[in-house]
Amino acid sequence: MDVTPAELTLLGLLVERPRHGYELDEVIVERGMREWTEIGFSSIYYLLTKLRDRGLIEEAGERAHGKGRKVFAPTAEGRRVCAQAAEEAIAEPRPVFPPILVGLANQPMIPPDRLRAALARRAETLAVRVTEVRAATPADAPPFVRAIFDHSLAQLAAEQAWLARYQEEMS
Amino acid sequence: MDVTPAELTLLGLLVERPRHGYELDEVIVERGMREWTEIGFSSIYYLLTKLRDRGLIEEAGERAHGKGRKVFAPTAEGRRVCAQAAEEAIAEPRPVFPPILVGLANQPMIPPDRLRAALARRAETLAVRVTEVRAATPADAPPFVRAIFDHSLAQLAAEQAWLARYQEEMS
DNA sequence: AGCAGCTATTCTAGTACTAGAATAGCTTCC
DNA sequence: GGAAGCTATTCTAGTACTAGAATAGCTGCT
Secondary structure, eight states: OOOOHHHHHHHHHHHHSOEEHHHHHHHHHHTTGGGTOOOOHHHHHHHHHHHHHTTSEEEESTTTTSSSOOEEEEOHHHHHHHHHHHHHHHHSOOOOOOTHHHHHHTGGGSOHHHHHHHHHHHHHHHHHHHHHHHHHSOTTOOHHHHHHHHHHHHHHHHHHHHHHHHHHHHO | OOOOHHHHHHHHHHHHSOEEHHHHHHHHHHTTGGGTOOOOHHHHHHHHHHHHHTTSEEEESTTTTSSSOOEEEEOHHHHHHHHHHHHHHHHSOOOOOOTHHHHHHTGGGSOHHHHHHHHHHHHHHHHHHHHHHHHHSOTTOOHHHHHHHHHHHHHHHHHHHHHHHHHHHHO
C-alpha cells in the first residue's frame, strides 16, 4: 500500500490528532508547512476522500457521518501505513528535478547578457528564500522539526555556492 | 505562453535540430538526461502533439504529414518561447519538495532503531547516486553542460553533509 | 426572525502526465 | 515472398492533483 507525499502529510497530521478538513489547512499554515510540502487548500478534501476510500482514515467524533464538519481519524491500518511510508520516505532518496536544469541545458539560446542577468536574478531570489525559510522555522521547534528546515536551508546554501561559482566562471 | 519543464526539454532538443519522437528518446538516453529530467518514453508523443497543437513545433522534412516517422521542427514562435522559458527557468528558483521532508515530519511514529536504519540506508543510496551522476556526466562536456551535473552533485553533497550531521546528533 | 459574514464542504471542469498494449512501417535475410 | 524482429507511432485507460465556483451550516447581532 503506497501513499503519495501529499497523502502522507495529511495522514500524519490525523495520526497526531483527529481533525477536519478546514482545520488541516489551518495547521499547515500555522506550522509553515507550505515551505516544505505542496498541498493546496483545494486538494485537502480530495485527499481526504481518497484516504477514506482506501480505509486509511474514517469519520470519527460525535458528528460522525452527519452534516456539517467532518472529523477524520486514522484507522489502525492508516497508522501502520503512515509509519511505514514515513520510514520509506526517509530511507529512499527520491531524485528531484529542479526546472533550472532544463534551463541550463538551453543556455546556448540565451544572449550572454540576458543569461548573466537571469543568474543574478536567481541569486537575489535565493537570498530572499533563505530568509523566508528561516522566518518560517518555528522558534521552539523540537530537533526533528528543525531538521526539516535545516535540510531546506542546506539545499539552498548549496545552490547559492554553486551559483556563485558558476557566475564567477562565466565572467 | 508558458511551457512545463517537460515541454521545454523536448522543445530545446528540437531547436537544436529537427527530430522525430523515437530519436528524442535516444538522445535523452545518450546524454544521461534522465539524471536531471523526468520524461518517460510514453510521454514523448503526448508532449509532441501538445507542442504542435500550440503551434510551437510543426512537422518538417520530406515525409511531412505522411505516414511513418514524423520529424518535428520548432516554429519561429517555438524558438522564441524556448529561449524565453529557459531564461525564466534559470532566473526563477522554483521550490522543490523532496519526500524526505514529509517523512521527517512523521519521525515520532518511527521506532528509534528503525529510524537510525532508515537514515543509514539513505546515506548508502545517496553515495550510490553520487557515483551514478558522476558516471552519467558526459566526459567532454562543455561548461554549460557540466554546470547541470555540478548542480546535481552539489545538492547531493549538501544532503550528505546534512544527513551526517543529523545522524551524529541522533546518536 | 432575518441577515451578514464567517466556517466548512462539495462540485465541475480542468491540467499534466504515465503505463502499457496495440498497431504500423521498415529491413534483412533466407 | 514471407517471417523475424527491429523502428516508430497511436490508443486506452488510468493517476494525482488543482483552481475556482457553488453550496451549506453556524453564530452573532439587531
